[in-house]
Amino acid sequence: MVRLTIDGRELRAEEGAMILDVAGENNIYIPTLCSHEEVTPYGACRLCLVEITTNGRKRLVASCLYSVREGLVVETNSERVIATRRMIMELLLARCPNNKAIQDLASQLGVNKTSFKLEDNQCILCALCVRVCQEVVGVSAISLVGRGVNREMTTPFYEQSEVCIGCNSCAYVCPVDAIKTEDIGDTRIISMPTCKMEFKLKECKTCGNYWAPERQLDYMVKNLDLAPEIFDHCPNCRD
Ligand code: SF4
Numbered sequence: 001m002v003r004l005t006i007d008g009r010e011l012r013a014e015e016g017a018m019i020l021d022v023a024g025e026n027n028i029y030i031p032t033l034c035s036h037e038e039v040t041p042y043g044a045c046r047l048c049l050v051e052i053t054t055n056g057r058k059r060l061v062a063s064c065l066y067s068v069r070e071g072l073v074v075e076t077n078s079e080r081v082i083a084t085r086r087m088i089m090e091l092l093l094a095r096c097p098n099n100k101a102i103q104d105l106a107s108q109l110g111v112n113k114t115s116f117k118l119e120d121n122q123c124i125l126c127a128l129c130v131r132v133c134q135e136v137v138g139v140s141a142i143s144l145v146g147r148g149v150n151r152e153m154t155t156p157f158y159e160q161s162e163v164c165i166g167c168n169s170c171a172y173v174c175p176v177d178a179i180k181t182e183d184i185g186d187t188r189i190i191s192m193p194t195c196k197m198e199f200k201l202k203e204c205k206t207c208g209n210y211w212a213p214e215r216q217l218d219y220m221v222k223n224l225d226l227a228p229e230i231f232d233h234c235p236n237c238r239d
Pocket residue numbers: 132133137139140141142163164165166167168169170171190
């Protein structure tokens with residue numbers, strides 16, 4: 001264990017834990033869009049920056065990527081943090097001016113307009129979907145491609161991915177709702193900002209409802225060594 005201070009509060013934490021996690025465990029709010037406890041931190045959105053003092057020197061770091069250590073002093077709301085965080089929020093607002101989640105967070109952080117040139121995106125390129133697909137689902141169906149202003153999250157060749165199982169995990173974790181999923185009849189449609197994919201849903205042998213993508217069920221049967229018949233019925237009709 002190490003001792004540290006966050007916003008004047010003296011805390012003890014596991015050495016190696018990230019500042020963001022230690023703050024969260026102690027009910028100290030640090031805004032973030034791209035972090036999730038189930039995946040490796042990536043430091044994409046930079047909203048979680050905090051000001052640290054080590055050896056008498058102050059600097060800004062991304063709290064999701066910086067681990068606590070003995071004697072660390074952290075400020076989550078210093079003037080410098082607030083000013084920099086607002087500038088980052090302005091950049092996000094300029095990138096996605098019509099995105100409700102971005103608008104709400106901007107307003108919460110006191111940012112109601114942006115001085116940067118407006119674009120019209122929905123995705124903030126945080127790669128949370130990419131990390132979940134790779135690290136949790138184990139599929140790697142999507143990735144970030146291109147550089148600079150051409151950077152995008154997409155499937156290979158912007159087409160229906162051959163390995164995507166239609167599980168919806170990417171849409172579920174997207175912090176700005178940039179990936180939409182709709183189940184219409186026997187089809188699941190996943191709409192990403194740069195491509196659209198369709199998946200056949202399995203019909204329940206008891207109630208006739210279409211309840212999960214066949215590809216996802218096949219994937220689970222194969223990887224969890226299950227009997228295929230287990231998915232003949234939807235969860236509601238299973239014993
Ligand atoms: S729906 Fe496809 S892209 Fe999204 S997490 Fe599942 S496998 Fe990955």
